[in-house]
Amino acid sequence: MTRRALVGLGLPVVLIALWWFLSAGSTSFFWPPLSAIVAAFPRTWTADPILHDVLPSIARLTAGYLIALAVGVAAGTAIGSYRTLRALCEPVLEFLRAIPPPVLIPVIALFAGYTGATTKIVTIALGCLWPILLNTVEGVRSLDEVLRDTARSYRLGRLTTLRQVVLRGSSPRIAAGARQALSIGVILMVISELFGADRGLGAAVVQFQRGFAIPQMWTGIILLGLLGVALSGLFRLVEHRTLAWYRGLRQAEREV
């Protein structure tokens, strides 16, 4: 475990060292030395911006992501379970999926308001929805028919079947979709703040750029990257626990 952690840290350390030394004597205004960026970090991200920019952004991301997860799994399970429903919905889903949420922001704003959190949360939820929804549909559809029949012959209730058979059986696919949705969510968190915002991590980065505070701009970009790493780690932790049975199953299959 410690060896794996060391290997995982190896490349970032090498890259950071390269960046540090190659940029050390840089006089380019838009490409300041990494030392200047690091020095700007504590000055830039004090209590006020963390409270009013970073945390609201993370809160909106969390809200949008969880909405997408709930709607995506619920709708995906329904669509995946009934062939007629699937045939009805498929073309519409493909159509909606092809529209990038950023172009919808002004349209969403017409309904949800130009300012405030609603439009931003809806934008994030809409972008995160598709990978979760489509993966859930596939996961539910590819469930073994024998499993469903067994559940029926054992007279498992509908709810028990749904929880223990359908959702559990398709959870590896759902997890794959949820992982994709996470990275999309971070991107949309930033994009949604370029419109009708005054505070937020994405809005802050753009304002630094416009005010020609370039080292501060880089600190914001690095912070976004760190946020992505942290979220990915958190996701892995949750996945590790919820899919423990699946890992055990795979392990057993490999040993046979």
Place this chain on the structure above:
Amino acid sequence: MSGPSPTRNPARRLAVAVAAALLVGACGSGGGPTSGGTTEVTVGVIPIVDVAPVYLGIKQGFFTAEGLDVKLETAQGGAAIVPGVVSGQYQFGFSNTTSLLLASSQGLPLEVVASGVASTGEQGEDFGGVIVRADSPIRSAADLAGKRVAVNTLKNINTTTVNQVVRDAGGDPSTIQYVELAFPDIVSAVAKGDVDAGQVVEPFLTIAASQDDRQVVSNYAGTDPGLTVGMYFASRSYTSQNPKAVASFTAAVNKSMEYATAHPDEARAILATYTKIDAAVQADLVLPKWPTTIDRGPVQRLADLAQQDGLITKQPNLDTLLP
């Protein structure tokens, strides 16, 4: 590579060069003379009413007469044009005055080469102003205190000038909650009631008026009757290496602005070639002033306001920024 001189270490120099190239896409041709004795220059502009004289001047041949072959490239705003000018992608650029002051204050080596656009100085008859819905309780600049006001860029010329007219009217500008939206969205957001007021420039003032919106205050004219809202600029390395091209550009821009001032109908007509403006709006909109001289007073005033509102911590050096 025309840009800041990297260090003598070749590896480092390569890294900086690669980084700079990645950052700006490509390095420009540097505006060298071409066959036929003309100099090719690329100018970064924002497709708004302000730069109509340049489009008109190219059509009238003022730039060719000065030996310049001008290529215009449109960008979103000063924040995008300034890096383009510094990297040599553009030889000249247009930006609002406050953005130039911010860049100078941060130590970017820029030099203004020509005036760009200025307030008409008339309250209610300027090319920029604050709009509210017809039924809004906001009657004067002082009423904007404590309200939600939309601007196209936070912490820039529009917030500092709106703050100033509110301050002058006896209101407390620190209570205004600014929200950033693009100009077309500001008109919709005001109509919808999402924001209490919005600061827009032409043609959106005229569009808003056609939707029965009211103008509360002209924030540029109210800040200074001769407010220099935007200017044309170049990087200091370009101006020191190409004094002749800069002199030609300045002369051609000034001639274009004089022509546009004398022929407002032609200035209106040229708008249709680079913007999507409705014909009725085009006939009604208030044209800005296009002065050929740069008045230092209003520029200093904008710098003072930027410092007062905390956009900059130290004053830019106007001696090196202005010609």
